[in-house]
Amino acid sequence: MVAALTVIGLDGVRAAPIPQAVLNGEQQIASDTAQSMRTAIDAEAGTVRRTAGAYSATSTATPATTLKALTSARKAILGSALLDRHTGKLLAAGGKTVPLAGVDAARTASRAVPPRLVTSGGTPQLLYFARVTLPAQQDPDQDQYQAPNQPERQWLLVVSEALPSVTAYGDGRTADVLDAGGTALATAVHGKASPAAADSGLSASATRAAHGSGSDTDASGSLLGATTGSRHTVAGWAQVASATGPGDTDDLGLVVLTSHAVPATTTAADYSRFALAAAGALAGVALLLALALYFSVQRPLLRLYLSAGRLARGATQDRPTASAELSRPVPVHGFGELARIGRALDSLRRQLLGESGPQDFPARRGPGYRALAVLGVVVVGCWAVPMVFLLNRADDVSAVPAAVLADQQARTEIATGRIRQSLDQSYTDLSTAAASLPGRSRAAQTEVLRRTLADHRQYRSLYLLDRSGGITLRVGGTPLRTRVHVPEGGGITTVNTSGRIPAIAGYAQVRAVKGKAKAAGVVLFGEIDVKALNSILPRPKLGSVWVTDGNEKVLAASVGYRAFQSLPDSGLTRLARSTQSAPGTAGTPASAVHLTSSGPSVDAAAPLAQSGPTARLGWHVVTAEPAAALQIPAVQAEQRTMLAGILGLAVGAACLGWLHVVVIRPLRAVAVLVERLAGGDRRTVLHPVNHDEIGSVTRSLELIRQALAERDRAARSGQAARPSRALRENTLQR
Structure with missing residues (x-):
């Protein structure tokens, strides 16, 4: 079974000119871009409705x-x-x-x-x-x-x-927004697009694929375009539609198409020959173990079963017939427990003939069948251990194609834009609320804050600060702030540096109006619920996502985390620092392949903002996707080779463990009982436990014990030893 699975698993791993991981990455880039556009349209529609409603x-x-x-x-x-x-x-x-x-x-x-x-x-x-x-x-x-x-x-x-502007990420990538007929409504190019990326047929193909997706409104996919020299055009498409149900963008029929040219893989890898060799070696190991068990366990046990039955018949028959059954010695076959049982049976045969008395057997004995089972596990391990630790090991860096690493960086930049878009929108909403506060009564200002909190679910608390930093008006939950400061201007900041929950807040100045009532405070703060920020971080095939401050301490994450903890790997920390996104600097995205305890990881980092409310903070967005989750041929071959080795070792150990429980352990128990019986123990009744050859041997030994016990009683009473009627009936029933 394991050999067949090895062939099936490894034979399907083939290195295509364009790895599937590259196609999947382009599909996810298109999907991420479509989500950013969908979010922008939904936010604008909601703003128009709220403005009209208020x-x-x-x-x-x-x-x-x-x-x-x-x-x-x-x-x-x-x-x-x-x-x-x-x-x-x-x-x-x-x-x-x-x-x-x-x-x-x-x-x-x-x-x-x-x-x-x-x-x-x-x-x-x-x-x-x-x-x-x-x-x-x-x-x-x-x-x-x-x-x-x-x-x-x-x-x-x-x-x-x-239309919301579309942004292309990644050098040489083109992003288009298509309508239902496949016409490009907007186009963006990052850097210099390759001539191979200008494939007019991709728009029609993407539109047809989107129309064929049926009710799957957030469908996406990948396409292969034209080839120019050694470079192939890889494209991804995604519908600009709601992923969670009816939304504002479902009826627009917009499709995002991204494309860029990548070099084809020149090294072909075919693992079918290795799969056949590994499966053949495992089949050879299985055959070797089967023959060893057949000749060392099964055949000797069958012969011992026949010998024990013959002695039981001799012990329960009349003397002429008994002499014929007991005259032939018991052959000793095999080793270990079967050899011990054979020698003890021959001693019992001589005792039944009266040629000898009870015989003691030495306590120290040679290796038994447990050693054979352990040896079998070792033999299977000789096949499995190289499969797990040595064969088809992928190089940690070169195994990941450069295009996959570039896609991870591009997707990290898109995630950064999505987070920046959310924070900028929070600041804009807060500024709008702050602009409506001057000249109103305290009750009216409270109503404005309550309406803002109800309309914008990302806030957990809204409050006004006076010149000294004290809270003069608050709605929502208890503020998490521990830093008492009254900043100038407006933007995004953190208002605590410790605790279980990092508090990210937007702030805006409340201007004073001459001749009208003063506002309750001079700065409006809105603490952003970290759960709302965490919810926009996860994306398929992007891995773990962290938002860190300028000291690489975690503020938000797509996975479980503690506030202000360091990144889980020092390589991620170095990668975040390499973006050079200190306050006042533009910063540049970076990516790398790092080796972790669970294997190679494709990591990327990008500065959160180069302008806007968060530009002065020096925050980063860091992502890490295990290479094992990507469809990279070398990594897939390594995974499946290791899986085959682990599975082979587990199945082999399970089979030999079952052999130990069903055969070896009962044989050891029978060996002890027959040696005690040959040593003179006539009182211990032998109860057969197993319904197999070993159980039949145990039943034969019980008949022999009864015959010897009757002979001993007859000898003590001076009568000739003669099998009892009950003993003969037991033999006939057997």
């Missing part, structure tokens, strides 16, 4: 003032429009003309509608929708106000924005 309109608000209040602070908006829900009439517009063809205002305003992809002037745009509810107000078509008992009016806000 708008506090008065009865005298006009469409123009309402539209200006909703959109004036948003720089990303290209154009905006306000429609009447019932009639669909355009009430107000701003910026560039919003393409409203096909927009059903009544139907759209009645439910939360996801964004819509449109093209205006050859430029792709996204339309975001939100309902604006106002109290009874002046009708825009009349010069009189509505009656107070009229129901609230609902307007439809339509905002047009450009």
Whole structure:
């Protein structure tokens, strides 16, 4: 069985020109890029809805003032429009003309509608929708106000924005955003793209594959493109759709396509011949052990079984027949326990004939069948140990293709962008809340903070600090901060340096307004729930992900960790430091293959930000993926070779252990009993335990014991020894 599994496992490992690990890496890069775009669209749609929902309109608000209040602070908006829900009439517009063809205002305003992809002037745009509810107000078509008992009016806000920018990571990689027809809506290139990467057929292939994915909205895959010289184009595609259920991007039909050219592998590796040789060697070991057990255990045991039955018949028959059965000596075959049993049986034969009396056997004896079992395990180990420790060992560094290492670095950069995007959005939301605090009463400010906490689940606590650093107003959980400081400006920082949970917080200044009530504090802090940050770190095939501060202490991770602990490996610490992302420096990503206790690991690190709220912190993002989790031929061959060796040793030890339990241990017990019987012990009853040859030998020994015991009693009473009727009946039943 193990030999067959060895052939099946190793025969399937072949080094293709483009390793499967490279294809999988490109697929994951496309998937990560699609997720970043999906997150940006979802965040923008949520912002538009929250802005419209939080708008506090008065009865005298006009469409123009309402539209200006909703959109004036948003720089990303290209154009905006306000429609009447019932009639669909355009009430107000701003910026560039919003393409409203096909927009059903009544139907759209009645439910939360996801964004819509449109093209205006050859430029792709996204339309975001939100309902604006106002109290009874002046009708825009009349010069009189509505009656107070009229129901609230609902307007439809339509905002047009450009597609979120797509970023290509990794030298020579191209990233495209495709629509449902395969047309490129946006393109990004990192460095200089290889001519082989400009394969026009990849867009159509990716679109067809996405359409064929059916209900799997977050489907992804990989493709092989054109070949130029020794370089092959590897592409990955992924749908920009929700991975957890219905989302804002499901109906857009967007597909992200990434591609870049990689050199083909020139060294071919075929492990089929090795698999056949290893399987043949194991089959030879199995045959050798089978023959050894057959000639040293099975045949001698069968002969001993026949001899014991013959002596039992001789012991229970009348004298003429008994003499014929007992006259032939018991042959001693094999060694160890069977040889001991044979010698003791021959002694019992002579005692039954009256030629000798009880005989003592020496306590010290030679090797038994346990030594044979141990020797069998050693023989199997001679095959298994080289398989586990010596054969098909992959070189720790060269076994990982350079393209796989580059993909890990690119994915780490994408993860860094995703984390930076989340922290930047948290800071933006906090700044918006801080801007709405001046000039309001304390109760109104508290309501603003509560609404912000409810709308933005990433915060665990919001509070205002005064000039001395004291908390003057708080909503949410108890702050984790241990550092009492009042920083200038705004950004992201940590507010504790110890404890079980690292506290990452955004902060923004609360400006003072002349002539209005002062805010309850001068700086608004929002502590970000570390669980929300941890939840965006894991990605398939990326391995473990850590966010560290400037001293390489862990702030967040995709796996279990303790706050402010060091990275689990010194190689990861050196890699993080090599990014040179100290405050005030740009920093550069880095990657390397490190040898760990569990094998080679593909690691990468990148500075968290070069600009924005986190630029001054010097934080890093570090990832580590075991090479064993990647489909690298050399690593796969090593794994399967080791598995075959471990499996062979385990199965061999289990079989020989079963032999020890079923055969060797009962033989040792029978050997002790028969030697005691030959030594004169007539009182110990021999009970057969096993229903096999060993049990039959035990039953024969019990009949011999009964015959010897009757003969001894007859000798003591002066009568001739004659088998009893009960003993003869036992023999006939046997």
